[in-house]
Amino acid sequence: MLGCVAALSGSVALRVHAVTSGPVADLARKRAVVTVEMSLTADPRVLPGRRGLVRRERVIVEGSVERVEAFGMRLTTSAPVVVFAEGPAQWASLLPSQRVRVHGRLGPADDEVLTAAVILAGKPPEVLSGPSPPQRAAAALRDGLRQACAVLPPAERGLLPGLVVGDVSLLDQQVRHDLKTAGLSHLTAVSGANLAIVAGMVLAFGRVAGLPLAVRAVLTIAAMVGFAVVARPSPSVLRALVMGSVAAVVLGTGRAGDGVTALSAAVLGLVMFDPALAAEYGFALSVLATGGILTLAPRWRERMSRRMPRWAAEAIAVPCAAQAAVTPLLVLMAGELEPVxxxxxxxxxxxVAPATVLGFAASIVAPVHLETARWLVRPAGYAVGWIIVVARQVAGVPAAAIPWPGGVIGLFLLVVLAVVGWMVLRRAALRLVACAVAVGLAVALIFVRPAVAPWPPRGWLMVSCDIGQGDALVLSAGAGRAVVVDAGPDPVTVDHCLRTLGVEQVPLVILTHPHLDHVGGLDGVFRGRGVGAVVVSPGHEPHQESARVSTDLGRRHVPEWVASPGMSWRLGPVELRIVGPAPEAMSAGPGEGSMANNASIVVHARWASGSALLSGDVEIEAQAELLRQGLPRVDILKVPHHGSARQDLDFLAATGARAALISVGADNDYGHPAPVTMRRLHDLGMRVYRTDQHGDVAVISDAGHLAIVTHGR
Known part of the structure; x- marks a missing residue:
């Protein structure tokens, strides 16, 4: 034991010293402008931008610097770095092991990451060499799998490559969110489970064929190495290969004691090889899950097999053991429990197993005969389709994720709960009582809670969705139908709001202006819903987002109408009339952002019980012009531009509104809503409802008048 600790401590100390004291780290502390030659060690990761006025995608690339030029010097070294760059199109096609030349500025790395520096790249990379043969082969097989999956629906098309080889480049954001909420996100990360499936299939065939144990072991290792090549032999895949090998061997032989020993040796060897693993939650989760399967699953399986078939006992024991083992770490990480x-x-x-096996086979066959690969992915598509259905339904269950104190306090409370649970479950009578209480709580969460605090409220007319910093308004157009005014910045949040409201058809979408916080979530509106037409602003700034929306609508064959004052619709209980933008104010404002805001569509919504003014992001200039042309008096005002300081007091007063809705993100960087605007609204006698404080805000009809109901915070 002491020898292991000494070896590990020495290895970590040497590695940390080498990374933090080399020439790259010294130049990073000086924030030097450099030119580096580096070898990529992982796939470039594209991060979608959801902040600001336009979509700005960034890419993160991990690599190892081999040469660095700065201050007229050229040095040869070896140091891990992380590159941050814009323009992912120039980076996304790069593969691990490729050598590139990068120009940029160095900066100090995070102390918690074993990296010498970060590089803020100012130019596209210059490719110096191609990938290694294994990486080239892996890329061909992965590309073949993506091509074969083209015959599947979009959701399945994105999930199957992620399930098989961890390729999530096409994964739908809503599917990703549902998987995470349902506790299934581990399926899209290549792990020991994926490798164990492949190994288990080979072991099963070997046993059926009567092959000797040594031959079965060789075939299993060969299959897992081949799988690792398809998934790209990055450090994460190699770690999964070690963990998967341990789990597969132990489950195949039933020798749990040897498995724990092998797991301990594997962890020690991997941390000595790459000390940065010691600080990675992903590595810790993999180790704990494997340990839980090795130590807890066999005992639980044996006990349950006395009352049920052995295969059923194993199916229950394995995920329960893995979940029990990782729950303490999840509490430390996220501060929540996932009972679902x-x-x-x-x-x-x-x-999972049939989808993985069929997808793996398709990736191998695709480069040789694409049509055969497509026939293989079709049944795999049904398998991942079931996973998507499960994730979607489970994610919608009340209390899918239960808030729990994070850190040491949360871990202590979890230990106390576990001890109490163990003491209760030891006695048969108390087990029955506990089961009855658990069933009662489940019934209460699923059925009673919606009856006590229903959402949406019966007969809702309009809901301002709590989607963070942005706007997303939903106006009822009849049973299962709604008009959507703006879609917020994120497809996941707007889709969640529409699902909660039971919206299945959207006859009309109005996008007040093409800023990301109003149009970025448009994909979420389309998810599983028919859309009749989309009304857009006559202003086209910023061009990037405006063009993206037009391209998307053209691809979906959805009509795009340009708004003009006087356009009107009657949809269910609501009558909509466009009162802006005023042409005279569209080009007014102190900057490009204000000009785009002043071109916002302004909508007057009327119901039998009252009316509302939905004002987009219009600022002082457009507000004054609308006031000059005549402004309808309303009961409710959707405050322009998230309550910014650029408000015309006369405009606010002229609306005559009794209530003001502000759609705004908590702790946003813009200072919204501005204190001066809040004072003005209160001075005018308006009651203010903010999504960052009240959650979703619904407008209902109550005794012939409009009323407000809040939900969620």
Whole structure:
């Protein structure tokens, strides 16, 4: 034990010293402008931008610097770095092991990451050499799998490559969110489970064929190495290969004691090889899950097999053991419990293996005969389709994720709960009582809670969705139908709001202006819903987002109408009339952002019980012009531009509104809503409802008048 600790401590100390004291780290502390030659060690990761006025995608690239030029010097070294760059198109096609030349500025790395520096790249990379043969082969197989998956629906098309080889480049954001909420996100990360499936299939065939144990072991290792090549032999895949090998061997032989020893040796060797693993939650989760399967699953399986078939006992024991082992770490990480994770894994688990095996086979066949590969992915598509259904349904269950104190306090409370649970479950009578209480709580969460605090409220007319910093308004157009005015910045949040409201058809979408916080979530409106037409602003600034929206609508064959004052619609209980933008104010404002805001569509919504003014992001210039042309008096005002300081007091007063809605993100960087605007609204006698404080805000009809109901915070 002491020898292991000494070896590990020495290895970590040497590695940390080498990384933090080399020439790259010294130049990073000086924030030097450099030119480096580096070898990529992982796939470039594209991060979608959801902040600001336009979409700005960034890319993160991990690599190892081999040469660095700065201050007229040229040095040869070896140091891990992380590159941050814009323009992912120039980076996304790069593969691990490729050598590139990068120009940029160095900066100090985060102390918690074993990296010498970060590079803020100012130019596209210059490719110096191609990828290694294994990486080239892996890229061909992955590309073949993506091509074969083109015959599947979009959601399945994105999930199958992620399930098989961890390729999530096409994964739908809503599917990603549902998987995370349901505790199934581990399926899209290449791990020991993926490798164990491949190994288990080879072991099963070997046993059926009567092959000797040594031959089975060789075939299993060969299959897992081949799988690792398809998934690209990056450090994360190699770690999964070690963990997966341990789990597969132990489950195949039933020798749990040897498995724990092998797991300990594997962890020690991997941390000595790459000390940065010691600080990675992903590595810790992988180790704990494997340890839980090795130590807890066999005992639980044996006990449950006395009352049920052995295969059923194993199907329940394995995910329960893995979840029990990782829960303490999840509490430290996220400060929440996921009680739905175990049933979700039980329901989705049976389809993981066939989807993985068929997808792996398709990736191998695709470069040779694409049509055969497509026939292989079709049944795999049904399998991942079931996973998507499970994730979607489980993610919608009340209390899918239960808030729990994070850190040491949360961990202590979890230990106390576990001890109490163990003491209760030891006695048969108390087990029955606990089961009855658990069933009662589940029924209460699923059925009673919606009856006590229903959402949406019966007969809702309009809801301002709590989607963060942005706007997303939903106006009822009849049963299962709604008009959407703006879609917020994120497809996941707006889709969640529409799902909660039971919206299945959207006859009309109005995008007040093409800023990201109003149009970025448009994909979420289309998710599983028919859309009749989309009304857009006559202003086209910023051009990037405006063009993206037009391209997307053209691809979907959805009519795009340009708004003009006087356009009107009657949809269910609501009558909509466009009163702006005023042409005279469209080009007014102190900057490009203000000009785009002043070109916002302004909508007058009327119901039998009252009316509302939905004012987009219009600022002082457009507000004054609308006031000059005549402004309808309303009961409710959607305050322009998230309550910014650029408000015309006469405009606010002329609306005559009794209530003001402000759609705004908590702790936003813009200072919204501005204190001066809040004072003006209060002075005018308006009651203010903010999504950052009240959550979703619904407008209902109550005794012939409009009323406000809030939900969520």
């Amino acid at each position: 994770a175990i049933p979700a894994n039980l329901l989705a688990g049976p389809t």
